[in-house]
Amino acid sequence: MQSFTLERPSGLAEASRLAAQGAEFIAGGTDMLQLMKEWVRTPGQLVDLDTLLDPHVELGPQGLRIGAGARMEAVAVHPQVTRIAPAIREALLESASPQVRNLATMGGNLLQRTRCGYFRDVGVAECNKRRPGSGCAAIGGENRIHAVLGTSDQCIATHPSDFAVALVALEATLHLAGPNGERRIPVEDLYRTWDTHPEQETNLRPGEIITAIEVPATALARNSRYLKVRDRAAFEWALLSAAVALEVADGTVRAARVAMGGVGTRPWRMHAVEAALIGKSANSGTYAAASAQATDGAVPRGGNAYKITLMPKVLARAGFGRRRRMSLIGQPITRVDGPAKVTGAAHYAADFPADRMAHAAVVQSTIARGRITGFDLTEAERAPGVLKILTYQNAPRLGKIPEISPVDPAGTPDHPLQDDLVQHQNQHTGVVIAETLEQARWRRRASASLMRRRRR
Ligand SMILES: Cc1cc2nc3c(=O)[nH]c(=O)nc-3n(C[C@H](O)[C@H](O)[C@H](O)COP(=O)(O)OP(=O)(O)OC[C@H]3O[C@@H](n4cnc5c(N)ncnc54)[C@H](O)[C@@H]3O)c2cc1C
Numbered sequence: 001m002q003s004f005t006l007e008r009p010s011g012l013a014e015a016s017r018l019a020a021q022g023a024e025f026i027a028g029g030t031d032m033l034q035l036m037k038e039w040v041r042t043p044g045q046l047v048d049l050d051t052l053l054d055p056h057v058e059l060g061p062q063g064l065r066i067g068a069g070a071r072m073e074a075v076a077v078h079p080q081v082t083r084i085a086p087a088i089r090e091a092l093l094e095s096a097s098p099q100v101r102n103l104a105t106m107g108g109n110l111l112q113r114t115r116c117g118y119f120r121d122v123g124v125a126e127c128n129k130r131r132p133g134s135g136c137a138a139i140g141g142e143n144r145i146h147a148v149l150g151t152s153d154q155c156i157a158t159h160p161s162d163f164a165v166a167l168v169a170l171e172a173t174l175h176l177a178g179p180n181g182e183r184r185i186p187v188e189d190l191y192r193t194w195d196t197h198p199e200q201e202t203n204l205r206p207g208e209i210i211t212a213i214e215v216p217a218t219a220l221a222r223n224s225r226y227l228k229v230r231d232r233a234a235f236e237w238a239l240l241s242a243a244v245a246l247e248v249a250d251g252t253v254r255a256a257r258v259a260m261g262g263v264g265t266r267p268w269r270m271h272a273v274e275a276a277l278i279g280k281s282a283n284s285g286t287y288a289a290a291s292a293q294a295t296d297g298a299v300p301r302g303g304n305a306y307k308i309t310l311m312p313k314v315l316a317r318a319g320f321g322r323r324r325r326m327s328l329i330g331q332p333i334t335r336v337d338g339p340a341k342v343t344g345a346a347h348y349a350a351d352f353p354a355d356r357m358a359h360a361a362v363v364q365s366t367i368a369r370g371r372i373t374g375f376d377l378t379e380a381e382r383a384p385g386v387l388k389i390l391t392y393q394n395a396p397r398l399g400k401i402p403e404i405s406p407v408d409p410a411g412t413p414d415h416p417l418q419d420d421l422v423q424h425q426n427q428h429t430g431v432v433i434a435e436t437l438e439q440a441r442w443r444r445r446a447s448a449s450l451m452r453r454r455r456r
C-alpha cells in the first residue's frame with residue numbers, strides 16, 4: 001500500500017475543501033482499503049468522513065431520510081425501513097456479510113467500485129477505467145459477470161451496489177454538500193454511462209459529499225421487493241438482481257417501478273417494462289409480455305449471454321405474480337414429516353432393500369500424525385460376508401484437486417486412501433465392504449487393530 005496521510009477535519013465544509021484539492025474520502029473503508037492494498041487506488045491524502053456523517057434513519061414528511069453515515073446493517077433492520085421500503089431491507093440483507101454490513105456506510109455503498117477482475121488487478125495492463133486509453137481486457141476476455149446494457153467498446157463493467165438498484169426503483173433522492181453549497185439529485189442521476197470515459201463514473205462535482213438519501217413513503221415503496229441471483233447464497237455480489245414495486249387495484253396495474261442490477265453499467269431503470277405494465281390487467285400474460293421488454297438493446301459479449309435469457313425470469317420471480325415470503329425465520333411452520341417420524345411410520349433410506357446391496361464401514365486412524373507401515377488383513381478378508389477391504393494400497397487413484405483455496409494454492413494433500421500419510425485423528429485409512437452393515441462394522445473394528453502405524 002502506498003503511504004498516505006489521514007485527515008480528520010472538524011466539519012463537512014473542511015472535508016469538502018480538502019477533497020476538492022485532490023484528497024479522497026474514506027468512510028467505513030471496506031472498499032477503499034481493499035483497493036489501496038491492491039494498489040488500484042493510491043491516494044496520497046485520505047479524508048475521514050466517519051464521524052462527520054449522519055448515522056440516523058428517520059421518517060419525516062418527505063419519507064425516509066437515511067443519513068449517509070448509517071451502517072448497512074442498521075438500515076436493513078430498522079423498523080421504518082422494513083415498513084416503508086421492504087426492497088431496501090431485502091437488498092441490504094442480501095449484501096456482503098454481517099461483519100461488512102456493520103462497518104460499511106450507505107454513502108460508501110453507492111460509491112463502491114466495480115467488481116470487474118481486470119479493474120481490481122493491477123497486473124492487467126488493459127483497463128480503461130483504471131488506466132484511461134489502455135483498452136478493455138474484459139471484452140473478449142472473462143466477462144461472465146459483466147454488463148449487457150449501456151456498454152461501449154471502452155468498458156462493459158457493472159455497478160455492484162444492491163442498495164442502489166432498490167433506490168433507483170423507488171425514485172430516491174441524494175442530498176449532496178460541496179464547496180459550492182448543497183444540492184439534491186435523483187439517485188439514478190448519480191451514475192454516468194460511459195461511451196468514451198469509463199473512468200468518469202459519477203456526476204458528483206469535485207469535493208461533493210453524499211450526506212443523506214431520501215426515499216418517498218409511497219404505496220409503491222411499501223409494496224416493493226428485491227431479488228438477487230448470485231453464484232452462492234451469501235457473501236457474493238449479484239449476477240442479476242431486480243427491484244420491483246407494484247400498485248395493483250381492482251385487478252389492474254396502476255403504477256410500477258422496476259430496476260435491475262448486474263445487467264447494466266449502472267443500476268438500470270426498466271422504463272419499457274413499467275410502460276408495458278401500467279393500465280393492464282394484473283395477470284401472468286401481462287407480466288410475461290412486460291418482462292420480455294427488459295432485454296431491449298441488450299448486447300451479449302460471450303460469457304455474459306446467459307444474462308439475457310435470465311433477465312425476464314428474474315423479473316418474473318422478483319415481483320410479478322404470486323408473492324413469496326422472503327424468509328421462514330420467525331414464522332410458525334408445520335413440519336410435514338413430524339407425525340410420521342414420531343409414530344414410526346416414516347421410511348428412511350435403509351428401510352428400502354436393494355438387490356445384492358453391499359455395505360461399507362470406514363476405518364479411521366487412531367493417531368493424529370504418522371505413517372501406515374503395513375497391514376495384516378488376512379483374517380479380516382477371510383471373515384464371513386467381507387467382500388473387499390480398501391486401503392491406500394488398492395484403492396482407485398483420485399485426480400489431484402488443482403487449487404482448493406488461495407490459502408493453500410498447492411491444493412490439499414488430504415485425499416482419502418491415496419498414500420500412507422496420517423495427518424489427523426480419525427483420518428479415513430480403510431473401507432471394509434461386506435454383505436451386511438453389521439459384518440462391515442464388526443470387521444472395521446478388527447481391521448483397525450490389524451493396521452500397523454508409526455507416530456511421527
Ligand atoms: C466481502 C465483501 C462483500 C461485499 N458484498 C456486497 C454485496 O453483495 N452487495 C453490495 O452492494 N456491496 C457489497 N460489498 C461492498 C460494500 O457494501 C461496500 O464496500 C461498502 O458499502 C462501502 O462502504 P464504506 O463506508 O466502507 O465505503 P469506503 O470504502 O470508505 O468508500 C467507498 C468509496 O466511497 C467514497 N465515499 C464514502 N462515503 C462517501 C460520502 N458520504 N460521500 C462521498 N464519497 C464517499 C470513498 O471515497 C470511496 O471512493 C461487499 C464488500 C465486501 C468487502
Ligand code: SF4
Nearest residue numbers: 116127128136155156
Ligand atoms: S470492463 Fe471496464 S473495468 Fe473491466 S477491464 Fe474493461 S474497462 Fe476495465
